Amino acid sequence: MLLDFEQPIAALEGKLREMQQLALDSQVDVSEAVAALETKIKTLKKETYANLTRWQRVQLSRHPERPYTLDYIEGMTSKFVELHGDRTVADDKAMVGGFAELDGRTVMFIGQQKGRNTKQRQFRNFGMPNPEGYRKALRLMKLAEKFNKPIVTLIDTPGAFPGLEAEERGQGEAIARNLKEMFLLKVPVICVVIGEGASGGALGIGIGDRVLMLENTWYSVISPESCSSILWRSWDYKEQAAEALKLTAKDMMDARLVDSIVKEPLGGAHTAPQKIIDTLKKTLLKTLDELEALPAEERISQRIDKFAAMGVVLE
Template sequence: MVQNNLDFEQPLIELEEKITELTKFMEERDINLTDEIKRLETRADKLREEIYSQLEPWQILKIARHVERPTTMDYINLICDDFIELHGDRNFGDDQALIGGIGKINNLPVTIVGHQKGKETKDNIKRNFGMAHPEGYRKALRLMKQAEKFKRPIIALVNTPGAYPGISAEERGQAEAIAKNMMEMTGIEVPIIVVVTGEGGSGGALGIGVGDRVFMLEYTYYSVCSPEACAAILWKDSDKAKTAAKALRLTAKDLLELGVIDDIIAEPPGGAHKDYKRSADLLKERLTQEINQLQDLETAELIENRYNKFRTMGYIKREVEEKMDESIESCG
């Protein structure tokens, strides 16, 4: 249990422990400490709010990676009225790290794909810690093409440290699988909503990350590479990961500012893992709202908007004639 605690929550945890102790004490000795407990609870709420309102990127990253964080399957179970998981890429196998299927949300048929992490060691080995192989990406694409055929909107839930870096993945074309997905997702003629629910690990995330809307939950990250890798490469020092986490601008707030994502979906106080139901409700509410909006669009408009969304990403400088007139062009 200790390992699951977030170090920056320590004062809060101490306070919560004190409240538990007092409650126990009160029950045992039959002394009325209600006022005192109430006072402490108010303090705990305030402290929680304080801690969570000024989290450092590194701390957000820790919440995003928290082992108790709701997984794709948790969200599916809480959001869908019905869901049938579908398996296999029809070529090689069935990847347990990237799952998908069909279901209904408020009676609306949808296809959902998403990375799946495990909750404990055994489960995590089965799920390969949420790191998909090429067959995972190819299964996702198969299901998305199927969604297109039956005109179902697609929801892609991203939660991966990255695509699996291993011999088998390279042999089966990890790079091609991810590239192909991005290319094809550009043209799929039904709405696609992407939500980063935990870790948005680089190409492994983007492999199911092209959509009409891209959202991030409040305490998640989305990054070109892990801050640990970044620090190791740039400063030859993985201890500088905290610095890298800041420099990479990988939080939801940063990426909203940079125009990479469309919006942030709020999480319950203390993070999604503190209240699965509330977190799923907030997600569901947003998903249904967006799907309704997107379904009103003509297909051509939907595809055109999606193209333009990604076409305009990036920042460049155009230098005209020897710095005489340096006009800045931003395409983001």
């Protein structure tokens, strides 16, 4: 799948393939031309991805070939045991979690899971959890706390499910309870935005000692399309809405709402999935070492202070 701004790069790559095929078919030496074109492609890629608009980063965050939560868990851990159900209503397939070994260390992984085809998307409810999903997540966090195991949450959702049934079962209460309980967890908590981080749906598993964002992800109270539909009564102004929302990883760092950015491969996480999985694994291991060196009471105090300071303006 090619995004609009990637078309010039794709055109040059097509010419490169034609040139390489010509060299094979006719035995003509075109090595200099190939080298020049490869350099041009590399330069264009660097310029393109270094100057992406906020809307273009939103598009990259939604790329259907980006690694999802289970891809990260399977790619960086071993012995993953998925745990199911909230012990009250149901097992929400949009929220997954369980214990796994991360380089010999047992960690509780929790995250939203999307689907890659129509059947999977329906099964996973497009990555939009119901209240039972957030209650399952909290149950797993409490289980990790009981056994003194760190928690890693992987955030990738267009929002909590907004259906009538979800509201009837207490969507707002379930998310609010998670916020309260996550502040007080005695074990290290790391939250990573790996794709879309929309509204309370993301925040419901987003309270941690460290909050990280991959380079081409977004985190905001509302999606650009929904913002556009409210302000302009149309989705046609989503690009302007994205600029106004300031929702990229860099924006979040500038506003001191997240702690660090995990750099993606050139072109986005989908271009080299295992590379970004390995990069995130190294980052998680380093961060866990830092957090586990702190007493639980100090971690909790720092966690509360960090979020309490957000949005505070001193004049």
